[in-house]
Amino acid sequence: MVTKTRTQRAFYNSASSLVLFGLRLVVQFVNRSLFIKLLGIYYLGLNGVFSNILGMLSLAELGLGASIVYALYKPIAENNKGKVIAYMNLYSKAYKFIGFIILILGLVVYPFLPAVLQISKLGHEETVIYILFLINSVISYLLFSYKRSLLNAHQENYIVSWLDFALYVMITICQWSAMWLTHNYILVLVLNICSTILSNFLVAFVTNKRHPLKNIIPEPITQAEKNSLKKNVLGNIIGNIATVVVFSTDNILISSFISVTTVGIYSNYTMITNSFNTLLSQVMVSQSASVGNLVHTSNSDKVYDVYKRYQFANFISSYLVSLLIFILINPFIVLWIGKDYLLSTQIVLLLSMYIFLQTYRYSGFILYNAYGLYWESRYKPIVEAVLNLVFSLLFLVVFKWGISGILLGTICSTLLTNTWYEPYIIFKYGLKRTMKEYIWINIQQWLVYFVTLVGLYFIAPQRWFAPNLIGWLQLATVSGSGLTVLLFIVLHKDETLRWWLNFVSKRLLKIVRR
Template identity: 40%
Template sequence: MKSSRVENSIRNTIYALGTQIFSMLMSFAVRTVFIYTLGKDYLGFNGLFNNIFSILSLTELGMGTAIIYSMYKPVAQEDHRKIAALLNLYRTFYRIVGVVVAILGLSLLPFLDYLVSGIQDIPELEIIYLLYLSSSVISYFFVYKKSILIVYQQDYISSRINLIINSIQGIIQIAILILWHNYILYLLVLTISTFFNNWLNSLYVEYKYQYLKEYRSERVDKETKQKIYTDVKAIFVSKISSAIVTSTDNLLISAFISTIILGLYSNYIMLINVVNTIINRILDSLVGSVGNLIAVESIERVYLIFKRVWFINYWLVVFSSISFFILANPFITLWVGKSYLLSSGIIFMIALNLFMRLIRNTFIMFNNAFGHFVELKKKNIIEPIINIVASLLFILVFKMGIIGVLLGTFVSNITTNFWFEPYLIFKKCQVSLKEYFKIAANYLLTNIVAGGLTYILCDICLTGNSWVLFLIRIIICCVAINLVIILFYRKTDEYQYFMMLVKKVLKLSR
């Protein structure tokens, strides 16, 4: 990997991680004030409406992923005309999507009462929903330009803008909640912030890449357009699959269990989203570099880097998932009280699904960079069928509640993604799938040792709950989990490469 590619990745990672940690702290502050000022009833709306609009985002069809993949080669070749043509196609399509999402979103208004349960009538329910809809629709008219920052490995610019806007948004929302306890104004600030965030990114792209104006009327050739449409058809199936597997959990809990219970669950999901977002931001900063790598390097070099990225992702994921299982309930108890707790069995399933979801990051990244959209189509059809059938079976027949929903997600993941996504990459790299299972088995053994050791030290050896004990648990997680990983992998190429990156990060951070 070329030095400039490594440095771009590290720079993007530093900014992404720094801004995400700050955003996490700000979100936590806003969430805390939200809980104490508005209570459990409104808490469930965040998870419910966010999932509705995740499903509506399926109208994007995967065009963004397909076009970003198509940009890697022209960016490497500095073919400005083709880059602009692809972005123009992206712009036109996203404007259509924005209108379609608005129409579909409005069509759901009469059915809101059927999606909300366990909450007294709230007269402003429609207004709340419309504000969520507005925030979602606004994004489609600007966000397409961020793709340029990704393919040019300039994600840190977007991170800077996010930091500024999110800071202002959080401060204003906290003030509104404390002074007026007004959920409508709270959401109005969210909508306005979404607009300015996307608009400022758009202004920067127009200023930085002047050739986009020069080729504003450029059109994609027929052959490239046909290839994009072929990929889009396959990616759309993937989008549907992802929406069913990840976005329907909240809908099932709200409809079949209780929207108030969903509010309790959403606190844990907030913590999950923090972990998910931080890790994804770190890996997203590598997307442009991986695309460039595949466009210009040999398949042997690609496989070497794949294993290194997989190891880095694994380290982050195993630390995060075990720490979540150990720390989630003590944190919730200290933060908002025992009345907001869920059982340890539920927490274990949340942590397990967190691990299963995030360990796929490397496979998803490289499959997208390879353009394996059509190859994944069958898997993406089978996965949601297994998920929805298993979830409903566990909920309606076995009466397992939230655990049933989470178990359905796990079953669909282990029977499809666990083996098929790696299979495509190993096949492309001309390596036997046995090598994948060998590496995965070693990682599983490390999980068991690290998780077991940390659980014994934190939950069996330590009793009681206070901020001091919570801090001790954090220290134990940091030491025990990382020590086990270092002992297991200190002599591997992947570990040595990771240490080299750490040194570069420290150097660039000075």
């Protein structure tokens, strides 16, 4: 019964991620189109810069959320509610403290904003906009945000996802009205704050209803559990420094060394790529609770078999998404907002590589979360963060390669760290088995990807189709079908592919027979 429930919840989480991805993407495109038309590219760039700055300030939290969820897996599996509420009480106090830390850090950063925006003095409007961004970030920590972790640990991510989406649509419609009637970006940000408050209250209400802990007496956290939690929190904080440095400095560097307007143009591309990034991340990482349960109830061989299946599915997804973005994104930008917002083919090529390298890691994150391997990998992110900044500044400032230099810096730092060290930690401390089979699988998959990418760069299939909506849809259909057929030809003997085909066919048969 446990296995069935675990599988069903994993399916609900993945299915919800897929459905909500499509719905949210449509809303995002409409919202971005209206934003550019009614508010302009400067405010879009400002939005990107301030979002990145607040992303860096969130370093104060990184590590706690994932570590608490990991700590909850065991007491939830054992139905130990006393231990669960003890961890949740600790989480609540820590989040309030973190909220105040972010507020202080946000005020400390304020005097340096003119240098980032390349202006002599911050105007009244820019000041108000930044303060509203800061308030929105702080409120998320002070008002029940920690309760989301309890739903996540119970494999009920889909509930949070649907609640957030419903509220997102409602607030977005209000924002459209505000933009259309007033052309006032400040009012849009005020509505964002209202959305954050409502979202946290709703999630807290649902969590309390589904998993009531009000009358449960907390069971003291033992010293061994405290030590384990401290190690995981510290390891996860260090482990996520690289994430913040890598993902939250791009817009700051572009604004500081190029322009705020360029941030706006680049953010149109990152909105698209981040949407697919988020989709793959949610689909994969939403399995963490399921695998976390498996880790505590099965042996290492069973976990490894499951991991191989996730890793294969991860490769197929990363391959298709990154290559289709390379083929389709520039023709789409032209259709959507015009040629004035295009980036070069070379930048898009690097963007495709960047997406593949990042999304290819997501299956590994499942085991990172399930085994709680944050402490064991504590040194890797420091090296990654330093390398990323050094390479990005070298290519941006010395070689003057612009956005290409920033992307190339991230690619170099990822290749030199994540691609080999993260699997090493997983196999040594989690699975505790040799990496030989995994390395051979990786070599094959990487070779397939890079040969295909180089081939597409020289073939340039975009030039064969008309620059209109019908032509773009034809290009998307032919490209998607062609890449899928190519994968089947290359991987038709792979045992994991056969397992997935068998799994999907059985599921489809069950649906048909109903």
